[in-house]
Amino acid sequence: MARVRMYRALLRAHSAREGVRLVRMVMDDVAFGAHAMLLGGPYSVGDLAASIQRDGPHVFPGRVTGTVGSKLKYARAVHDGAKVHWIFPKRSVGVVRFGSRKAPQLRFFWRKRGKIVYLPHIPGSAGKIGRSHPGQPGKHYLTEPLRRSARLHGFRVIVFDI
Helix, strand or coil: CCCCCCCHHHHHHHHHHHHHHHHHHHHHHHHHHHHHHHCCHHHCCCHHHHCCEEEEEEEECCEEEEEEECCCCCHHHHHHEECCECCCCHHHCCCCECCCCCCCCEEEEECCCCEEEEECCECCCHHHCCCCECCEECCCCCHHHHHHHHHHHCCCCCCCCC
16 A cells, blocks of 8 residues: 655645746847847847846746746837837927927938937828828747747746736
8 A cells, every 4th residue: 555645835845946046047038039039130239139038937826936027117108119210309298399400300220221210200201191100010038038938848837918
């Protein structure tokens, strides 16, 4: 006859250690994958890739958690994508004007042209009212590496907005 004896304290300690190991491994995979995705394409300057940070793993009763992400203002727009929207200069937010070459003008680095350009029409141009920024699809630089890592380690991923 076989006898099994389980000690709850030891069981919790071992499972927490294994959970921390797995969460750390997935967090490392996601951070590495995010860096790799962000260093190519329009974000090749590297600010967003350099801002990717990890927090955790944290052990709570019955679960181990960790987060990977960026605190930059534009990180969510790069990840999830952006709709068509107006862009204004920092010193005249909400001021609509056309053809004025005096300051402040919208100034930005246009990667396609390889130089800094100035936009005298706010927003966009007279023929493009409300379309200063054409929008962009999301890069999903966090969820794609998470899905790959989860598949590799046998986890299931459910993505939702908080």
